[in-house]
Amino acid sequence: MSNTNILYQHGTLALLVPGLLDGTITMKELLTHGDTGIGTGEGLDGELVILDGKPYQVDHRGQVNLVDDNFTLPFANIHWADYHKLTSVENIEQADLEKKILSLTSANTFFSIKLHGEFSYAQTRAVKRSSKPYDTLAKTAASQSIFEQKDITGTLLSYYSPEIFDGAAVGGFHHHFLSDQRDFGGHLLSFKSATGDVELQQFDTLEQHLPTKNKPYMDFDFSGHDILGDIHKSE
Amino acid sequence: MSNTNILYQHGTLALLVPGLLDGTITMKELLTHGDTGIGTGEGLDGELVILDGKPYQVDHRGQVNLVDDNFTLPFANIHWADYHKLTSVENIEQADLEKKILSLTSANTFFSIKLHGEFSYAQTRAVKRSSKPYDTLAKTAASQSIFEQKDITGTLLSYYSPEIFDGAAVGGFHHHFLSDQRDFGGHLLSFKSATGDVELQQFDTLEQHLPTKNKPYMDFDFSGHDILGDIHKSE
Numbered sequence: 001m002s003n004t005n006i007l008y009q010h011g012t013l014a015l016l017v018p019g020l021l022d023g024t025i026t027m028k029e030l031l032t033h034g035d036t037g038i039g040t041g042e043g044l045d046g047e048l049v050i051l052d053g054k055p056y057q058v059d060h061r062g063q064v065n066l067v068d069d070n071f072t073l074p075f076a077n078i079h080w081a082d083y084h085k086l087t088s089v090e091n092i093e094q095a096d097l098e099k100k101i102l103s104l105t106s107a108n109t110f111f112s113i114k115l116h117g118e119f120s121y122a123q124t125r126a127v128k129r130s131s132k133p134y135d136t137l138a139k140t141a142a143s144q145s146i147f148e149q150k151d152i153t154g155t156l157l158s159y160y161s162p163e164i165f166d167g168a169a170v171g172g173f174h175h176h177f178l179s180d181q182r183d184f185g186g187h188l189l190s191f192k193s194a195t196g197d198v199e200l201q202q203f204d205t206l207e208q209h210l211p212t213k214n215k216p217y218m219d220f221d222f223s224g225h226d227i228l229g230d231i232h233k234s235e
Numbered sequence: 236m237s238n239t240n241i242l243y244q245h246g247t248l249a250l251l252v253p254g255l256l257d258g259t260i261t262m263k264e265l266l267t268h269g270d271t272g273i274g275t276g277e278g279l280d281g282e283l284v285i286l287d288g289k290p291y292q293v294d295h296r297g298q299v300n301l302v303d304d305n306f307t308l309p310f311a312n313i314h315w316a317d318y319h320k321l322t323s324v325e326n327i328e329q330a331d332l333e334k335k336i337l338s339l340t341s342a343n344t345f346f347s348i349k350l351h352g353e354f355s356y357a358q359t360r361a362v363k364r365s366s367k368p369y370d371t372l373a374k375t376a377a378s379q380s381i382f383e384q385k386d387i388t389g390t391l392l393s394y395y396s397p398e399i400f401d402g403a404a405v406g407g408f409h410h411h412f413l414s415d416q417r418d419f420g421g422h423l424l425s426f427k428s429a430t431g432d433v434e435l436q437q438f439d440t441l442e443q444h445l446p447t448k449n450k451p452y453m454d455f456d457f458s459g460h461d462i463l464g465d466i467h468k469s470e
Contacts, residue, residue: 108445109445162457165403168403202447204445205444207441208441209440210345212438218344219341220343221342222398222399223398
């Protein structure tokens with residue numbers, strides 16, 4: 001049943017911008033589409049990292065929690081892991097890593113990157129849950145928590161989307177991070193000097209699922225909003 | 236096996252712009268994803284309309300041909316038909332029809348419209364096949380054939396994509412047409428005064444398939460191209 005060529009996406013990046021943040025998929029349902037992924041909870045409740053079928057949430061205090069089947073999400077990416085080694089890196093900086101990856105694989109399809117290794121520095125953020133009426137992404141971003149750690153071992157889990165899908169997905173790289181100790185992580189803002197194996201999984205299909213049973217989403221008028229502009233300010 | 240909530244798309248609108256026009260899916264394979272759809276052939280070889288599992292091609296001379304299993308396409312949309320009546324219209328103009336549809340259903344998910352009825356006027360176009368090296372979309376559009384007919388009975392088959400997917404898909408409405416006599420059709424440029432039943436099928440999933448085995452596509456550098464600008468000039 002599991003097709004390792006498919007990247008499943010629930011929701012769009014765009015719906016986060018005006019704050020359409022109802023949880024429209026349960027973790028139980030999400031995990032039928034893969035064992036590896038990222039996302040955020042209802043109301044932008046933290047940053048999710050799913051590894052080996054285990055859904056970890058980094059909340060706005062920086063605490064890492066395993067969430068249960070009933071946890072709901074407005075936005076998530078998930079797939080069935082089938083990574084292959086792409087390259088090894090030693091003390092590589094973030095921009096150089098991204099450049100190296102794109103020199104080794106096509107920028108015209110979706111892929112995921114997993115880098116398990118040591119990082120001399122990592123800076124992450126986690127957003128804080130708002131309740132209805134939800135905050136806009138810009139407002140949430142303004143009150144996000146930022147965490148940093150030196151000399152940390154963990155997993156960088158990234159998705160890459162071709163630029164033409166920017167707005168529906170995060171165009172380019174979207175990085176999340178989780179430490180081996182499960183005590184640090186979130187949406188990765190930056191890192192320094194990474195050493196480890198870089199694994200790649202390329203997809204030929206994006207399965208884009210939209211929350212068509214959610215009335216606030218379906219009724220929303222996106223036309224007056226500069227969705228892409230707001231995304232690029234916040235991501 | 237057939238899921239009527241899924242719109243399957245092979246290729247992207249964007250890849251047509253610089254002329255990445257290899258046929259990367261066969262009609263045989265495409266028809267495993269639905270019985271109703273639209274598309275174009277390798278090298279922009281005409282305009283396709285698939286109805287009840289039958290793939291009709293309107294070629295650049297305006298002739299309507301049934302194509303066989305080995306016909307290949309760089310871009311197509313297809314789904315399993317399960318339409319429901321949305322409304323009836325009488326002597327409605329194109330802009331009013333589109334407005335009426337959007338007043339009755341959400342603009343935030345993918346859907347298909349089928350309008351079988353009488354049209355007092357219809358203007359279509361069909362593009363002409365180019366060979367390798369393929370022409371750009373702008374060049375092909377400049378040499379397209381335009382056809383028109385008065386008082387014609389036929390089927391308007393349309394797909395609607397949310398604006399955030401513009402570039403990957405055709406943002407907004409994308410209309411194709413085929414006459415009942417199977418002697419007129421193509422990409423619909425405009426129509427006047429339509430009368431008939433309007434049927435709707437809403438999707439919750441876009442299954443976006445990319446031609447990852449096609450080297451010209453995978454190696455192409457889209458970054459220097461104004462893809463959206465060129466699309467809006469040509470579509």
